Amino acid sequence: MAGWTSDDARPLSRESLTALFDNEIPAIRIPAFAAPGECCAFADAMRQCTPRVVQGATEHSAPAFTGQPIVFIGLTQYEFKYRPMSDYLDAADASRAEVAPVLAAAFDPVERLMARLAPLSNGEVGIAQEPGGRRYSSTIIRNSNAGLSLHADFAPYQAPQLTVSACDAQLAWNFYAEVPAGPGGHTTIHNAPWHWQRGTAGEIAENYPLDPADVAGAESFTFRPEEGEVVLFNSRNPHEVFRVEDPGPKDRIGLATFIGRMPSGALHLWS
Numbered sequence: 248m249a250g251w252t253s254d255d256a257r258p259l260s261r262e263s264l265t266a267l268f269d270n271e272i273p274a275i276r277i278p279a280f281a282a283p284g285e286c287c288a289f290a291d292a293m294r295q296c297t298p299r300v301v302q303g304a305t306e307h308s309a310p311a312f313t314g315q316p317i318v319f320i321g322l323t324q325y326e327f328k329y330r331p332m333s334d335y336l337d338a339a340d341a342s343r344a345e346v347a348p349v350l351a352a353a354f355d356p357v358e359r360l361m362a363r364l365a366p367l368s369n370g371e372v373g374i375a376q377e378p379g380g381r382r383y384s385s386t387i388i389r390n391s392n393a394g395l396s397l398h399a400d401f402a403p404y405q406a407p408q409l410t411v412s413a414c415d416a417q418l419a420w421n422f423y424a425e426v427p428a429g430p431g432g433h434t435t436i437h438n439a440p441w442h443w444q445r446g447t448a449g450e451i452a453e454n455y456p457l458d459p460a461d462v463a464g465a466e467s468f469t470f471r472p473e474e475g476e477v478v479l480f481n482s483r484n485p486h487e488v489f490r491v492e493d494p495g496p497k498d499r500i501g502l503a504t505f506i507g508r509m510p511s512g513a514l515h516l517w518s
């Protein structure tokens with residue numbers, strides 16, 4: 248596989264955005280994406296919500312693998328990968344009301360990021376939707392103190408029922424509102440893009456967990472999030488989040504979505 252042209256994350260620019268989609272650089276970091284007061288308001292509002300807790304593993308995961316608990320509000324399509332599309336779309340509508348109090352108390356990171364990306368993109372930037380116009384979910388706000396096992400995310404493999412499965416590359420981005428002092432809580436990205444072959448029409452790839460042997464010997468990039476920053480990376484690269492060892496008074500709280508680069512050059516966001 249081709250090596251990254253940089254050891255380190257790059258600032259956001261038209262060039263770095265293209266390079267990240269093309270997996271030429273490990274990450275893009277946007278420091279001070281939010282002001283300290285916005286971060287506090289965001290994290291405090293999240294703590295006022297009643298989150299759901301799901302176990303990362305599903306009945307389709309490897310035997311004996313339980314995964315870390317994911318504590319969140321909002322929605323991920325991951326939970327709906329084996330369910331009818333209408334269930335996901337209905338839940339997406341409901342999830343917008345669920346996250347609204349947090350966005351109202353602080354700010355809307357999705358809108359802010361889309362505004363930053365629009366002048367850098369070769370096409371429109373917007374929330375992904377069905378051909379009929381129903382919008383996908385575009386927000387998950389979670390406490391990731393427990394970490395996340397090695398996995399990759401790529402809609403053409405995992406979500407053939409979504410319009411974004413036509414994307415030619417996919418990024419994940421996280422806004423970090425609150426970060427414990429640690430140790431732990433860091434993220435490692437491995438330059439070993441996930442490859443999988445569909446056996447039968449409509450087959451859905453399992454991505455959680457991936458085998459550590461898949462990334463053995465690959466170059467990697469590790470970062471510890473800073474409060475207020477956004478970090479984007481190519482989610483087809485296997486990545487893992489290490490458990491926060493001693494959170495203390497703070498939690499690892501952030502918002503995430505995916506960004507698919509469509510054949511037209513448009514950037515479509517979903518979660």
Ligand SMILES: [Fe+2]
Pocket residue numbers: 398399400419482486
């Ligand atoms: Fe991921």
